[in-house]
Amino acid sequence: MPSRAAKRQVLLEHVAATFPVGVRLTEREVNERLRAYYEHDWVSLRRYLIDTALLRRADGWYWRPGGGVATQQALVFDADDTLWENNVLFERVIDDFLDWLAHPTLDRAEIRAILDDIERANTVAHGYGSRVFLRSLGECLGRLRERPATAAEEREIEELAVALIERRVELIPGVAETLTELGGRHELLLLTKGDLAEQQRKLDASGLASHFGSVHIVAEKDADVYRWLLAEQDLSPETTWMVGNSPRSDILPARRAGLNAVFIPHQHTWVLEHDELDPADDRVLRLSTFVELRDHF
Numbered sequence: 001m002p003s004r005a006a007k008r009q010v011l012l013e014h015v016a017a018t019f020p021v022g023v024r025l026t027e028r029e030v031n032e033r034l035r036a037y038y039e040h041d042w043v044s045l046r047r048y049l050i051d052t053a054l055l056r057r058a059d060g061w062y063w064r065p066g067g068g069v070a071t072q073q074a075l076v077f078d079a080d081d082t083l084w085e086n087n088v089l090f091e092r093v094i095d096d097f098l099d100w101l102a103h104p105t106l107d108r109a110e111i112r113a114i115l116d117d118i119e120r121a122n123t124v125a126h127g128y129g130s131r132v133f134l135r136s137l138g139e140c141l142g143r144l145r146e147r148p149a150t151a152a153e154e155r156e157i158e159e160l161a162v163a164l165i166e167r168r169v170e171l172i173p174g175v176a177e178t179l180t181e182l183g184g185r186h187e188l189l190l191l192t193k194g195d196l197a198e199q200q201r202k203l204d205a206s207g208l209a210s211h212f213g214s215v216h217i218v219a220e221k222d223a224d225v226y227r228w229l230l231a232e233q234d235l236s237p238e239t240t241w242m243v244g245n246s247p248r249s250d251i252l253p254a255r256r257a258g259l260n261a262v263f264i265p266h267q268h269t270w271v272l273e274h275d276e277l278d279p280a281d282d283r284v285l286r287l288s289t290f291v292e293l294r295d296h297f
């Protein structure tokens with residue numbers, strides 16, 4: 001490392017210029033790049049780059065600062081329980097359903113376990129959305145009563161779910177402002193799964209549609225869908241991020257397809273969306289609130 005400051009600065013600027021502007025890198029990736037320049041003491045080289053602000057560091061990520069198009073990333077957003085409340089509305093209907101059932105022997109947790117099983121099977125056979133959910137409630141009632149639900153009971157269930165079917169969309173705090181800010185710097189896309197008409201209706205009601213360059217409503221979010229999205233939108237996986245609350249639908253399949261991911265857990269995430277994340281996967285950024293996206297992108 002040159003001891004004279006002016007010479008050192010020239011070297012540092014030369015090294016920094018080899019980093020892509022705005023692309024988040026892990027410490028290991030930074031180290032690999034720096035060792036190619038200065039095998040003896042790449043740790044000092046990294047420190048000089050941070051001290052001179054030629055590289056920035058936050059939360060274990062490194063990037064070369066700069067403005068303009070080169071910093072642009074593609075941010076793909078999940079919708080339900082990422083942009084707006086969803087599962088908590090279903091939870092309220094289930095609570096009402098359990099009250100109405102007033103089952104003489106089974107407790108609420110036991111009935112929930114039965115309903116979860118029925119929903120798991122029905123999502124595979126029939127997909128997602130309010131209609132499938134009502135069907136599951138009817139089947140749950142049938143299993144508990146050991147006979148099919150009567151027409152009157154089906155009407156009762158429909159009435160419990162009126163709020164769900166006619167609901168207004170309740171945005172997660174700070175979503176609209178955050179999307180406005182991020183949209184000035186990045187390409188924003190929406191990828192949501194579910195019933196086509198129902199998801200479109202929620203998007204329309206949310207007032208958020210204009211933030212997204214493209215909107216994709218799919219039946220299921222698996223790795224093939226993410227690969228298809230990359231190809232269809234001509235996106236590079238290194239600069240594309242899936243942002244969502246579901247380990248099973250957002251984070252794990254996106255990572256399998258080579259995208260980066262931002263995991264923003266929601267306390268009311270549906271049990272069918274739960275899964276284990278690899279804590280050592282440094283391509284998953286974990287945030288506790290949606291507005292924190294502004295600090296990273």
Ligand SMILES: [Mg+2]
Pocket residue numbers: 078079080081082244245246
């Ligand atoms: Mg979601």
